[in-house]
Amino acid sequence: xxxxKMIAQVDMDGCIGCKICERICPTLAMEVxxxxxxxxxxxxxxxxxxxxRCPEEAIKMVKREKxxxxxxxxxxxxxxxxxxxxxxxxxxxxxxxxxxxxTRVKEVVAAILLGADTPEKISQKTGIRxxxxxxxxxxxxxxxxxxxxxxxxxxxxxxxxxxxxxxxITDEIKELYSGRGFYxxxxxxxxxxxxxxxxxxxxxxNE
Amino acid sequence: MNKVLNPIPPRxxxxxxxxxxxxxxxxxxxxxxxxxxxxxxxxxxQVIFPGENGLDKVRQAVHKELExxxxxxxxxxxxxxxxxxxxxxxxxxxxxxAELLKAIKDVIEEKTGTKNIRLRAxxxxxxxxxxxxxxxxxxDEYFDGQAKGVAPVDEGIPIETEIGTLYGLKSIYDADWIVxxxxxxxxxxxxxxxxxxxxxxxxxxxxxxxxxxxxHHNLGPRGANFTARAIFSSDFVQSKFAFTAILEMSPxxxxxVDADNDxxxxxDRITVSGCQNxxxxxxxxxxxxxxxxxxxxxCPVPYVFAGGVIYANFVGANVDLFDLDNPLxxxxxxxxxxxxSKGKPLFKxxxxxxxxxxxxxxxxxxxxxxxxxxxxxxxxIVVGEEQANLFREDPQNLSYMKHSVIAESLDAAMAFAYRxxxxxxxxxFDGAAGGINVxxxxxxxxxxxxxxxxxxxxxxxFPKWLKQRGINPEELNKKNEKCR
Ligand code: SF4
Ligand code: SF4
Ligand code: SF4
Numbered sequence: 077x078x079x080x081k082m083i084a085q086v087d088m089d090g091c092i093g094c095k096i097c098e099r100i101c102p103t104l105a106m107e108v109x110x111x112x113x114x115x116x117x118x119x120x121x122x123x124x125x126x127x128x129r130c131p132e133e134a135i136k137m138v139k140r141e142k143x144x145x146x147x148x149x150x151x152x153x154x155x156x157x158x159x160x161x162x163x164x165x166x167x168x169x170x171x172x173x174x175x176x177x178x179t180r181v182k183e184v185v186a187a188i189l190l191g192a193d194t195p196e197k198i199s200q201k202t203g204i205r206x207x208x209x210x211x212x213x214x215x216x217x218x219x220x221x222x223x224x225x226x227x228x229x230x231x232x233x234x235x236x237x238x239x240x241x242x243x244x245i246t247d248e249i250k251e252l253y254s255g256r257g258f259y260x261x262x263x264x265x266x267x268x269x270x271x272x273x274x275x276x277x278x279x280x281x282n283e
Numbered sequence: 284m285n286k287v288l289n290p291i292p293p294r295x296x297x298x299x300x301x302x303x304x305x306x307x308x309x310x311x312x313x314x315x316x317x318x319x320x321x322x323x324x325x326x327x328x329q330v331i332f333p334g335e336n337g338l339d340k341v342r343q344a345v346h347k348e349l350e351x352x353x354x355x356x357x358x359x360x361x362x363x364x365x366x367x368x369x370x371x372x373x374x375x376x377x378x379x380x381a382e383l384l385k386a387i388k389d390v391i392e393e394k395t396g397t398k399n400i401r402l403r404a405x406x407x408x409x410x411x412x413x414x415x416x417x418x419x420x421x422x423d424e425y426f427d428g429q430a431k432g433v434a435p436v437d438e439g440i441p442i443e444t445e446i447g448t449l450y451g452l453k454s455i456y457d458a459d460w461i462v463x464x465x466x467x468x469x470x471x472x473x474x475x476x477x478x479x480x481x482x483x484x485x486x487x488x489x490x491x492x493x494x495x496x497x498x499h500h501n502l503g504p505r506g507a508n509f510t511a512r513a514i515f516s517s518d519f520v521q522s523k524f525a526f527t528a529i530l531e532m533s534p535x536x537x538x539x540v541d542a543d544n545d546x547x548x549x550x551d552r553i554t555v556s557g558c559q560n561x562x563x564x565x566x567x568x569x570x571x572x573x574x575x576x577x578x579x580x581x582c583p584v585p586y587v588f589a590g591g592v593i594y595a596n597f598v599g600a601n602v603d604l605f606d607l608d609n610p611l612x613x614x615x616x617x618x619x620x621x622x623x624s625k626g627k628p629l630f631k632x633x634x635x636x637x638x639x640x641x642x643x644x645x646x647x648x649x650x651x652x653x654x655x656x657x658x659x660x661x662x663x664i665v666v667g668e669e670q671a672n673l674f675r676e677d678p679q680n681l682s683y684m685k686h687s688v689i690a691e692s693l694d695a696a697m698a699f700a701y702r703x704x705x706x707x708x709x710x711x712f713d714g715a716a717g718g719i720n721v722x723x724x725x726x727x728x729x730x731x732x733x734x735x736x737x738x739x740x741x742x743x744x745f746p747k748w749l750k751q752r753g754i755n756p757e758e759l760n761k762k763n764e765k766c767r
Contacts, residue, residue, distance in 0.1 A: 081500075081537045081683055100436045124678050125436055128410035137676075162343055174680045175653040195286060206681045206708040208653055210435050213617065214496035233507060236493045240447035243499040249763050250447060253509065257478035257752040263503030266610050266630065270621055273629045 077147040078177045078203020082122035082137045086113045089133030097126035097135065100233025102205040104196050121146065121199070123206035147202045150186040156183045164250065165215075167221035173215040176207020177182045184219050193220070194227040195235055214239060242267065284316040284727060291376060291588075291714030299407050299649040301372035304669045307693045309577040309646055309711045310720045318726050319409050319718040320535050322591055323733040324563050327643040329558075330536035333716050337537075341379045344748045345528060347385035349394075352526045352542050352631075359396035363525070364458040367393040367404040368488035371466045371530065372416040373582055375716065379537055382462055383422035387528050388426065391462070402430035403455050405488025408679060409583075409651035410434035422703045424713040427753035437638035439491035442520065444513035450491035451514065456700045461523045463546065466530040467553035469495065470593055472604045474498075477557055478752060481550035483723045485520065486511035504617040505607055515546065528551070533560040533715055534591025551759055558748045562605055565592050565741045567757060568710075569600040570732040574725060577702045577711035583652035584683075585614075587712035590719040596713045598657065603744065607751045614636060626659075638661045641704035644696045645670070645687070658686040662703070664696040665689050704746050 078167055084097075084106070093111035105119035106126055111127075113135070127135040150158060150169075162169045164183055170181035179202050187201040195216040200203045205212050217238040222229050229235070250260045287310040293302035298679035309315065320327055332341040350402050350475065357363060365387055370378030377490045390402050402422055404413035414432035417423050422430045431454060441448040455461065465484060486498050486508070514520060527549055528542035533556070543549040555736040568590070578594060580587035594603065611618045613634045621629045636657075641664045650673050657663065665671050665687045674683045690696035709722040721729065749756060 082676065094736040099438075127432060129436060130510075150375060168621070168629055169542050170629060172620040172622075175619055175656070176681060177512060178655070183562065206678060207681065210408055210492045211496050211499045214500045215565055218501075218655050233436075236439055236441065236450045236491065237448065239449055239501060241497075242503045242506050245502075245506070248289070255753040257476065257505070257607055257609075259505040260503070260509075263404060263506045267503055270629050 077145060077179060077183065078121055078206055079143060079145050080203075081140055081143040082123050083117065083120045083140050084115045084122065084126050084135050085138045086115060087134045087136070090132045092132055095130060096129055096131060099236060100125050100129055100197065101232075102199045102209060102234055119200060120204040121203055123209055125209050142166060146201060148183050148187045148190060148201050150182040153186045153189045157189055158182050158243065161185050161188070161219060161222045165218045166241070166267060167215065167218070168271050168273060171270070172203040173219075174207060174212040177203040179204045181215065184216060185223070188219060188223050188225065193225050194230070196230060198261065211219055234264070284351060284723065285718070286317065288317040288718050288719045290300050290628055290711070291580055294646055296415055296649065297411065297647055298583070298593050298651040299581055299647070300667070300669045300673055305647045308512060308713065309579045309598045309644070309693065309709070310715070312697070313710065314707070314722050314727050315720050316723055317708070317718045317720055318639060318729055321494070322735060323567065323729060326737075327535050327560055328533050328538045328568065330533065330538050331551055332375055334538040336508065338382050338603075339543060341382045341530070341537065341540065342386045345383055345542075345759070346390060347487065348540045348542040349387070349390045349528065352528075352572070354391060354394045355444065356527065357391065357395040357397060357525060360399070361397050362399040362401070362550070363459040364401050364403045364455060365461060365462045365464050366484070367402060367413070367464045367690035368454055368484050368491055369404070369406045369409070369412045369416065370468065370470060371464070372413070372420075373586065373588075374466060374468060374530065375536060376533065377416060377420060380466065381416070381422060383528065383530055383540065384422065385425050387462060389463055398427070400604065401458060402426045403433050404430070405433050405452070405455070405484065406435070406651070407488065411649075426710065434493045435490060435495055439493070442514055442517050445515045446509070446513045447463070448492040449497065449510065452489055452544045452695070453489060455489040456519075456523060458527040459523070462525050463527040464529070465527065466532055467557060468591070469557045470531040471595065472561075473595055473599050473612040476505060476607060477748070478505070478607075479512050479555055480552060480557060481507045481546060481553055482511040482515050482529065483508060484511070485514040490514065499616045499714065500620075504611055504615060512542060517716055525533070531556070532591070534564045535587055551631055551754055553753055554754055555749065555759060558605055559740075562748065563736060564592050565596055565600060565735045566744065567729060567733055568592060568597050569603075570736060571600070571708065571710070571725065571728065573639050573641055573704070573706045574705055574708040574710050575706060576640050576643045577713065578643060578648040579711055579713040580648060583649045584654040584657055587648050588714045589710060589712040598636050598640065598661070599708075601639065602634045605744070607632075614656065619694055623690050632638060641702045641706055644693070644700050646693050646696070650674050650680050653679045655680060656680045658683050663687040664699060666693050666696050667691070668689060
């Protein structure tokens with residue numbers, strides 16, 4: 077869930093059309109047309125990425141007249157489907173996918189089930205990746221993969237790809253480094269316990 | 284009792300309120316006194332900064348340390364990126380780190396003849412933070428216009444590692460050689476758990492969002508920092524890595540400079556000194572039974588400093604954060620993610636945020652880091668409408684103010700905190716160097732507890748922490764003597 081109170085505003089005189097804003101906007105709200113950046117009024121979720129990276133400092137964030145909220149209600153989709161995808165991704169539906177916008181994994185999965193087949197579309201619907209813009213790309217990619225969706229990369233560098241998880245660590249690596257403070261197996265046990273906790277928690281019988 | 288130490292002054296930044304709005308500092312109250320870290324732990328090492336001619340001493344230490352470092356791989360026509368991170372600039376007011384960077388440049392130039400030396404300074408979650416430091420410390424001129432702030436959303440490059448593909452920032456690696464310029468401040472022990480501390484920037488400030496998200500979502504609370512080791516050990520990074528130079532930190536300040544061609548050897552040394560020195564201060568802070576916390580430092584909420592320790596560490600001080608047998612610290616992003624929508628932990632053994640913190644008076648701290656967890660779990664009073672608005676408009680703090688109350692002035696906030704908590708113990712995170720500004724009552728408590736903490740850390744905890752990390756201090760000493 078994301079409350080959107082601001083919007084990016086481009087200073088046309090300052091903009092040199094370098095396209096950096098277009099390449100990093102997590103909701104694809106920026107487009108350079110005839111050498112100048114244009115903001116899509118509906119799609120800008122005021123994450124500030126463009127304002128923070130424009131080399132000419134030609135973007136500022138201004139207050140919207142009418143703030144709005146983006147949110148996908150998980151109740152709209154089959155709960156069993158959410159649980160199935162979360163189990164495959166080894167995540168708990170209740171856990172946070174994005175700290176800044178307090179978006180939970182179940183909301184991301186609901187967005188996917190309702191047709192969001194790229195991280196950008198997930199961001200447009202839920203607001204994930206519009207807070208700090210740094211930490212939440214992997215939950216989105218892992219959940220898409222668990223839903224058997226191979227997202228197409230946008231032309232910019234919004235993201236590059238799904239990276240390894242703790243379950244991809246080989247026994248050889250575990251053996252090499254477990255004596256150096258990396259507790260891979262113990263963490264796997266912990267994460268799996270948390271992923272499973274959901275059903276039990278809801279039924280009131282904690283593991 | 285000592286009179287208060289000077290707090291670090293407010294800094295003009297797009298991430299904090301204008302310094303003019305910081306009308307009063309918590310250290311100004313008559314009930315506040317300074318407890319010197321040396322009174323508590325006389326064995327803490329001597330510092331070169333702060334102190335007389337501190338910056339000169341930093342520069343001299345860089346020259347001396349770099350004498351023993353091999354730079355023969357760097358040719359006179361080669362390009363070199365000195366890679367830095369924002370954290371360094373939050374230590375001792377930032378000048379010592381800037382001096383380290385300048386001195387490294389000078390020595391490389393002297394020893395190798397190359398003039399193509401650039402500064403690449405990475406950030407955390409405030410993408411223009413190092414641009415601000417580059418300007419305020421004159422680094423742009425010093426690097427002949429070749430100093431650049433880099434951010435995790437900038438263009439990336441794939442790096443093949445032993446666990447799979449990860450992604451670095453293109454402009455970190457766009458030179459023939461890279462030099463890793465860092466510091467040994469323990470800082471986010473809740474994230475890295477003092478495992479491969481010196482390597483961490485390879486997965487953070489030098490890395491793309493794809494990699495940073497791997498750290499905080501994919502590898503688990505105690506496997507996270509393996510992201511850094513995987514990248515650093517990759518053939519690609521090894522083919523470019525020349526050496527590391529760091530400011531050696533203790534809770535008292537800068538104790539020296541360490542440099543090495545072998546990052547893992549240097550890492551072992553700082554693992555030991557970090558556990559030994561910071562371990563004591565953190566363990567002592569865990570002894571506080573009840574208090575009001577003052578945030579009063581130019582940094583985001585979790586990163587304000589007291590006694591060389593950040594507030595986020597105090598939020599976890601009810602647990603031994605160095606002990607790897609504790610899976611989830613009271614605060615870390617994994618922990619935060621694992622609270623459900625009703626505010627219940629999904630892992631029922633999750634330790635709560637430090638129950639000794641009865642209330643937080645947020646007099647001055649920056650936005651630009653997701654901090655809602657803190658105000659949601661700990662009663663928080665924010666001083667001033669301007670500061671409240673800064674947080675309301677920050678995309679990373681959409682609900683920080685939802686859980687906080689606002690006071691018009693610091694006086695009103697303090698009066699409310701005293702009345703509301705019933706405690707007269709106060710600790711201020713204001714970056715005071717050499718000690719901690721605390722109320723008289725807390726001064727007494729810390730003084731009484733310190734000797735037992737020292738014995739416990741030295742005899743029981745320190746050996747355990749090192750063992751968990753596979754470090755035998757005697758072997759390490761022998762190895763270091765051989766190198767020196
Ligand atoms: S980043 Fe700035 S200069 Fe570049 S296209 Fe966007 S608005 Fe224009
Ligand atoms: S969503 Fe973010 S990057 Fe995109 S236009 Fe809006 S503020 Fe800029
Ligand atoms: S880094 Fe990304 S995922 Fe994390 S809180 Fe910020 S926006 Fe959300």
